[in-house]
Amino acid sequence: MARRRAPGEGLIRHRADGRWEARITLADGISRSFYAKTRQEVLVKLRTAQHDQQAGLPIVEERQTVADYLTGWLDTIRPPRLVQETWNRYEECVRLHIIPGIGSVRLAQLSAQRVQTLYAQCASKGLSPTTVKHVHAVLHRALEQALRLSLVQRNVSDMVEKPRRRVVEMRPLSREQAQAYLAAAANDRLEAVFVLAIATGMRVGELLALRWADVDLEPHAPAGNGTISVNATLKWRDGQAVWAAPKSQYSRRLIAIAPPVIERLKRHRVLQRLERVAAGPAWQDHDLVFCDEIGGPLKGDMLRHRHERFLASAHLPRIRPHDLRHTCATILLSQGVNPKVVSSMLGHSSVAITLDIYSHVLPHMLDDAAAALMVALGW
Secondary structure, eight states: OOOOOOTTOEEEEEOTTSOEEEEEEOTTSOEEEEEESSHHHHHHHHHHHHHHHHTTOOOOOSSOBHHHHHHHHHHHTOTTSSOHHHHHHHHHHIIIIIHHHHTTSBGGGOOHHHHHHHHHHHHHTTOOHHHHHHHHHHHHHHHHHHHHTTSSSSOGGGGSOOOOOOOOOOOOOOHHHHHHHHHHHTTOTTHHHHHHHHHHOOOHHHHHHOBGGGEEEEEETTTTEEEEEEOOEEEEETTEEEEEOOSSGGGOEEEEEOHHHHHHHHHHHHHHHHHHHHHGGGOOOOOBSSBOTTSOBOOHHHHHHHHHHHHHHTTOOOOOTTHHHHHHHHHHHHTTOOHHHHHHHHTOSOHHHHHHHTGGGHHHHHHHHHHHHHHHHTO
């Protein structure tokens, strides 16, 4: 009777197809095979596997390619495990950038050098630094799962120089500039959306997805504020409006709105009801707070054109609509509002992110803190 091979023992044989095969038995009784053109090559693979097993490292499968693995990985994280919009970005990144670059490489043989070359190739093709950084993030997440499944011995993307995101200069409006901006937007059909952008710091997609069901315009004691619940974001895909979950779990949040904001929203609602009557059967009932003249969802371009017109009318520097969000945060922090409160209002995952983004406000806050301490101590 043939003796059963103990864990760690290996077997080498010459296959009928001309290749040499080395097989090693793992501790759980499962065998793993390695292949090469010569006996010497396969012996090296066997010795390496035996060494890795003694060192406690996983013995990885050789035959699966990066493309094979990533295709299967995408299937395991399909919605609802991942938000549809996020999964679409992952799939596009894998299909357009990662698989063309390293898809044919054996997963077990993927090296840090090969990953670094992939990033360089992406950059040389004209991809933006932000896109290359996204390639890294997707590949890193996929390889982390492969590591947990013992398909690789290490996450080689941890060993490369990470792509740097292109830093877009933040250009928030000052308090005086924000007042001039809102004066220029006064009486515009969509004035309320720009008021909310500065008063709440909501993202453009969140503003466009806002429904009346998520707005409470009844003043609550003691401050007389209303509230807005951020529950969705609006994106356009292939010419179709898509309502998606917020950017993260922290993006779902409740924001207080002051009485002046409540009044502007009430005026906006009255005008919208008149438009609904005028549209008659053509009205699209999405319950949107901000919509076109027949109730349909708005595109970001429409807001951008209006935004640029207000800037020109008020003789203000040209900034992005997203900078209205930065304007809100900067004004709040410079007014001494607790950074934790600002972080929650913006939907950041931690106050550290808020302080990192708006570090330019910190010197002013430190001066205020020193002055407050002097007053408290009677100095």
